Amino acid sequence: MLIVIANDLPPAVRGRMKLWFIEPRPNVFVSGIKDSVATTVVEYLYQHCPPESGVLLIKSISHAPGFEIRTIGPPRKPTIQISGLELIIETLKSG
Template identity: 25%
Template sequence: MVVMVIDNAPAKLRGELTKWLMEVKPGVFVGQVSAMVRERLWNKVYENERFTGAVMLYSMNTEQGFAMEMCGDPKRRVVEINGLQLIGVRG
């Protein structure tokens, strides 16, 4: 399963994502896609300059059961501590 949350996603990006994922709320996309499709969609998000922040969570064989990636928001980042992914917030 893949979940993407995108702040201020432009209509073009939302349209691209809804070809593969369901938009359950504005800017929140959920679906089941292959790793290749997931990475291509994330690249589209990452290359887009008109949003303020994005996070992607996807199923992974880890202790937490998922992995995450973030981009765009300079105050938040993914931090790995002892094999766990956590969100680090800068002051």
């Protein structure tokens, strides 16, 4: 499985993504493609998306924890790895 969340994809990339993925919300793509195809898609995204695209990739892998998180460009929310588990840091808003 591959999940792609982007701030802003180039129109040509977004159109191509619709071949392999469903788009439940704008710039959110989900697909159950095989690992070999997912690797090809990830390589395509790295080649065709500028850092301003703000892409977050969540890809299933065969070993623990079962997924990996990658980004293109600086993410809005930083990630941290604890005991081999990659997590997205959420800040609490007081109020």
